[in-house]
Amino acid sequence: MVSIGSKALPLRKSKTSYLTEASFMAGEDYSYDKRGRKSSMNRKAMKKGTGFNVDHSTESLSHSVPDGTVKAQKFSKHQNALVPQTPFVRKQVDPETAKYFSEIANVVEGTEVDLEERSVICGNALEETRGKEIELATDYIISHTLQTLLEGCDVHHLCGFMRSCAKDFPCIAMDRSGSHVAETALKSFALHLQDDETQSLIEETLSMICQEIVVNPVDVMCNCYGSHVLRSLLCLCKGVALDSSEFHTTKSSTVLAERLNFRPSRLDENNSQQLQQGFPDLLKFLTSEMLNCAGKDIVTLQVNQYSSLVLQTALKLLAGHELELLHIIPVLIGCNMENAVEGNYIEVTAMRNLFSVMKETAFSHLMEVILEVAPETLYNELFTKVFRNSLFEMSSHHCGNFVVQALLSHARDRGHMEFIWEELGSRFKDLLEMGRSGVVASLIAASHRLHSHEHKCCHALAAAVCSENEPPTGIVPRILFLESYFFCKDKSSWNWPKGVKMHVMGSLILQSVFRLPSQYIQPYITSITSMEADYVFEASKDSGGARVIEAFLSSNASGKLKRKLVVKLQGHFGELSMHQSGSFTVEKCFSASNVSLREAIVSELLAVQTELSRTKQGPVLLRKLDVDGYARRPDQWKLRQASKQSAYKEFYSTFGSKENKSSKNDSFLLEAHHTSQPEKLKMLRKEIDASLSTAAAPSLGSQFLGHEGSTTKLKMPGHKRHPERAEQHGEKFTKHAMDGDVLKSKNKRQKKKKNNGGTEHIAAAAASKTIDDAIYHQKASQPDDQKTKKRHRKDDSSKSSMKKLKA
Known part of the structure; x- marks a missing residue:
């Protein structure tokens, strides 16, 4: 026993909280705070029997009806089917032990204990748990103290505690109180992994725990508490953060953004991320042994909501490991791996069962992840044997349609798109009428990603909402x-x-449509530009409608048509900028406008500058549009906008790809002329030189460069101490910068296509080069008499120095 001292506080008051069993709905997950608890997951004291409590965490979620029958909730009869297990009897902790750990809690949680002494006290207290780990970990009060001890002890006492309770770890993980203790221990392991010397010790401890779990993994996987602990253990073995939402559960908005190509795949992001120290062999062992031991109960694991979450996490963590996935996925879909060969993993009986079980909520989520991570050979077999000729039937189901969306989002080649189009191409109207707009959106996004059937998708969507004898003006409003x-x-x-x-889905569909080439979306362009001004303003105030307007302003449509839409928002830019979402729309309108329209937008923002600067988005918007610069010197502001847009236009006409030339022309001052490229370059260079040389007077040049709203500021070494030398150096620097920027831009042409942000940065450098070019021409056009005077002064100074030397 550890000596506490006379200042030990009395026994803490019992903490009471309540847990509603019915709150654990299908697909719900639980996130833990820093103490490992969540307010909505508090534990409720059970009062069934004296001296012990029975854990009922594995009860099926149902309501008792007065007549004695059981009324199921939303889930099917298989949704919460669990393997029968012996209920765990929680023993009561003796009063002396309870008092001791109460005193320990008062000391450890106090502020007067330093870190070194705290670690010693925590380690000594953990030694007193020998033989009582399961009773203490499952006690509601003492489990809180155990969490504190596990957080404050050293790695040796942590591993000693976990090894001592390894045989009881499954029971602890499935308990409502013990699960928090298990989570805290795993988080402490993750922290200690930063020390390379402790890795072997932690790996041995985790290996003991995994061997105990695989003895009867179904109980842990199908338990609402054990499922969360098991997912954290898998993440620890992989080396990712234990509280990562990407692996525990994934938000539907994140999945939808990936399916519609609005954000990169999580698999690509995870492969590029630098993982922490993990144990990949242990991860593969735990995953494969769980399925091998649970082979006879695979039907239960398929339809149970908690085991589905564990299997989803395991598949995501094993993404990219084809050998492991080729072994695991066939088992999950009910195939016999003894007779499996490459290209023939799925049996006929498994095909029939798979089609029906995919309509279950839990397995439909699991199937979405399977399609996401499946190797190409297995994906092709699933596509051919299971989904082909059944896509529309599956799309009609309220759960199966999400599986079809995942199938479309991960189609591998144009051959898949051909088969998909044969079944769904003529069913757009039927799908929209059934409320399956997500399938339509995924199909359009897949056509854009694979560059196949883009025109056909646009035509089919327009025909679904607008008949042939109707004008196309109603297409966009009806989809909205x-x-x-x-x-x-x-x-x-x-x-x-x-x-x-x-x-929401209608606005996402339109955003996907406006990302397609302009020749395919002419009816949509006609429709959105024909909308009344009041409707455009109302759409810009809606979060979904605003994203549609922004997508159109970023599309490949001509700048003239974009400005036709922007004009309809005149008089409302000040009001829109006050909304956080509307500020993005204002910025897009500004980028798509010419100088006169930009001036009108900035004038409206200037009228509400005081109120706008107090909002969250206001300062950023005011700085991007240089409203302060316009208020001080409107003429210089207009000159900067004109020179910037001309330089951007010149840059993209020279180096831009065929795809993004048309998409960028709308943000330029001038319309593109149908002339040859060399003639266009000469004409644009003359316009830049003429506009900048006339506007940049000697007294104005320095102000123009040093203005806070300009694109870049020219800084040269020695400028403050040696102004003449800096000026001469600046002339040479400008010449070399012009050639250097061109060479760098040519070398980075391929990289620019993949990164639009980098392209804009290079374009900004080109704008800076244009300004330097104007200054160079200005200096080159100085009168000859001034140059001769400078030479005479230099000659006079050299003569005087020679006279002094002779003297």
């Missing part, structure tokens, strides 16, 4: 309000609804 339009009985009399929120 998909539910309102398709639920309308008389669609011919449908009008823009007032005060109705725009359809």
Whole structure:
């Protein structure tokens, strides 16, 4: 026993909290705070029996009806099917032990204990748990103290505690109190892994725990508490953060953004990330042995919501390991691996069962991850044997349609798109009427990613919302309000609804459409540019509608058509900028406008500058649009905008790819002329030189360069101490910078295509080069008499120095 001293505080008051069993709904997950607990996951004291409590955490989620029957919740009869297990009887802790750990808690949680003494006290207290680990870890009060001890002890006492309770670890992990203790221990392991000397000790301890888990993994996987602990253990073995939402659960918005090509795949991000120290062999052992030991219960694991989450995490962590995935995935879909050969993993009986089980909520989520990580050979077999000729039937189901979305999002080649189009190409209207707009959105995104059937997708979508004898003006409004339009009985009399929120998936579909080449989306361009000014303003105030307008302004449409839409928002830019989402729309409108429209936008923002600067987004927007610069010197502001846009236009006309030339021309001052490239370059250079040389007077040049709103500031060494030398150096520097920027831009042409942000940075450098070019021409055009005077002064100074030497 550890000596505490006379200042030990009395026994802490019992903490009471409650847990609602019915709160554990399908697909719900639990995130822990720094103490390993969540307010919505508090534990409720059970009062069934004296001297012990029975853990009922594995009870099926159902409601008892007065007549004695059981009324199931939303889940199917298989959703929460669990393997029968012996209930764990929690023993009561004796009063002396409870008092001791209460005193320990008062000392350890106090502020007067330094770190070194705290570690010793925590280690000594953990030694007193020998033989009582499961009773103490599953006690509601003492489990809090154990968490504190595990956080404060050294790695040797931590490993000693976990080894001592390794045989009871599954029971501790499945307990509502013990699961928090197990989570805290795993987090402490992750912290100690930063020390290379402790890795072997931790690996041995984790190996003992994994060997105990695989004895009966189904109980732990299907338990709501054990599922979370097991996922954290898998993450620890991989070397990723234990509280990573990417592996525990994934937000639906993140998955949707990946499927519609709005963000890169998580697999690519995870492969590029630098992982912490992990144990890959232990991860493969735990995953494979869990499935081998649970082979006879695979049907239960497929449809149980908690085991589904464990299997999803394991698949995501093994992404890229094809050998392991080729062994695991066939087992998960119910295939016999004894007769499996490459190209023939899926049996006929498994195909039939798979098609029906995919309509279960838990397995549909699991199947989405399987399609995401499956090696190409297995994906092709799944596509051919399971999904082909069944895509529309599966899309019609409320769970199966998400599996189809995952299938479309991970189609590997144009051959897959051909088969997909045969089944779904003529069913766009049927899918939208059934509320399966996500399938349509995924199909359009897949066509864009694979550059296949893009025009056909756009035509099919337009035909689904607009008949052939109708003008295309109603296409965009109807897609923005998909539910309102398709639920309308008389669609011919449908009008823009007032005060109705725009359809989220409809706005995402339009965003995907406006990313396609302009020659494919002419009806959509006609529709959005024909909208009334009031409707455009109402759409810009809606979060989904604003993203659609921004997508159009970033599309390949001509600058003239974009400015036609921007003009309809005149008089409302000040109001839009006050909204956080509207500020992005204002910025896009500014980029797509010419100088006169830009001036109108900045004038409206200047009127609300005081109020706008107090908002979260206001200072950033005011700085990007250089509203202060416009307020001080409007003429110089307009000159900067004109020179910047001309330089951007020249740069992209020279180095831009064919795809992004048209997409960038809309943000330039001048319209593109149908002339040859050399003639265009000469003409643009003359315009840049003429505009900048006339505006940049000797007294104005330095102000123009040093203005805070300019693109770049020219800084040369020795400028302050030796102004004449810096000026001469600046002339040479400008000449070399012009050639150097051109060479660098040519060398980085391929890299620029992949990174638009880098392209804009290079374009900004080109704008800076243009300004330097103007200064060079200005200096070159100085009168000859001034140059001769300078030479005479130099000659006079040299003569005087020679006279002094002779004297």
